[in-house]
Amino acid sequence: MRPPVPPADAPTAVLADDVSMIFNIASEQFNSLKEYFIAAAKHELTFKEFRALDHISFEVKRGEAFGLVGTNGSGKSTMLKIIAGVLEPSAGKISVSGTIAPLIELGAGFDMELTAKENIYLNGALLGYRKDFIDEHFQDIVDFAELDGFMDMPLKNYSSGMVARIAFAIATVTEPDILIVDETLSVGDFLFQQKCERRIKELVESDNVTVLLVSHDISLVERICDRVCWIEKGHMRMLGETDEVCEAYRSLKR
Numbered sequence: 709m710r711p712p713v714p715p716a717d718a719p720t721a722v723l724a725d726d727v728s729m730i731f732n733i734a735s736e737q738f739n740s741l742k743e744y745f746i747a748a749a750k751h752e753l754t755f756k757e758f759r760a761l762d763h764i765s766f767e768v769k770r771g772e773a774f775g776l777v778g779t780n781g782s783g784k785s786t787m788l789k790i791i792a793g794v795l796e797p798s799a800g801k802i803s804v805s806g807t808i809a810p811l812i813e814l815g816a817g818f819d820m821e822l823t824a825k826e827n828i829y830l831n832g833a834l835l836g837y838r839k840d841f842i843d844e845h846f847q848d849i850v851d852f853a854e855l856d857g858f859m860d861m862p863l864k865n866y867s868s869g870m871v872a873r874i875a876f877a878i879a880t881v882t883e884p885d886i887l888i889v890d891e892t893l894s895v896g897d898f899l900f901q902q903k904c905e906r907r908i909k910e911l912v913e914s915d916n917v918t919v920l921l922v923s924h925d926i927s928l929v930e931r932i933c934d935r936v937c938w939i940e941k942g943h944m945r946m947l948g949e950t951d952e953v954c955e956a957y958r959s960l961k962r
């Protein structure tokens with residue numbers, strides 16, 4: 709069963725107001741970096757604009773679990789990166805209230821040369837946790853990730869699933885105001901995915917945490933989210949109740 713929808717008068721956690729994102733991509737293909745720099749030195753580089761997001765607007769209420777769905781390359785991660793402040797939109801405005809724990813790119817915020825333990829402190833600091841807070845919660849993080857005995861191993865020797873475990877455990881050791889989860893879980897094994905889903909549900913049910921979830925696992929979106937936004941090729945296709953949007957998305961034909 710999905711958690712109850714927060715009252716309509718709940719304050720806004722995220723407001724996307726007419727957001728567009730345009731990337732400049734090189735019009736020509738280069739075979740090497742050298743060729744690229746030669747073209748740049750000769751002022752022969754030409755770019756074309758690619759509109760990854762086109763006038764997207766939505767509001768996410770505090771405590772709500774909000775899903776973003778859409779086929780590959782539709783702009784979901786770009787939207788999450790704008791919300792997390794990693795990218796600046798080309799046009800439009802994003803307002804976010806509260807602290808964000810972003811699980812967007814696996815390994816972002818980690819240094820692969822450092823040990824897992826050092827990375828917990830590094831990533832924790834990036835999330836705004838004080839050292840004594842991490843000292844206090846270190847074992848909880850290790851226990852949640854189920855990686856006791858691997859803490860002195862450099863992260864470069866971790867599997868992607870192990871990195872995901874550490875990243876998820878750090879991000880949810882406390883209640884962030886906004887938890888952003890972008891496919892991070894998909895590299896974990898099914899037991900860890902179930903554990904993460906339980907933790908996300910706990911956070912949602914606390915009513916204090918707003919969850920933004922991007923996933924190609926539509927059943928997961930249906931189990932967790934109150935409302936869903938379907939972005940297709942940069943355009944807002946549909947915004948509404950989870951069942952309605954997921955049903956429409958599932959019936960998408962090539």
Ligand SMILES: Nc1ncnc2c1ncn2[C@@H]1O[C@H](COP(=O)(O)OP(=O)(O)OP(=O)(O)O)[C@@H](O)[C@H]1O
Nearest residue numbers: 731732733760778779780781782783784785786787
């Ligand atoms: N830094 C960038 N420079 C140029 N183009 C980019 C950049 N980042 C994303 N894009 C393009 O923007 C589009 C949207 O990408 P995005 O990663 O947001 O899609 P997505 O919906 O998350 O896709 P997927 O489901 O495959 O993860 C894609 O065509 C992608 O190539």
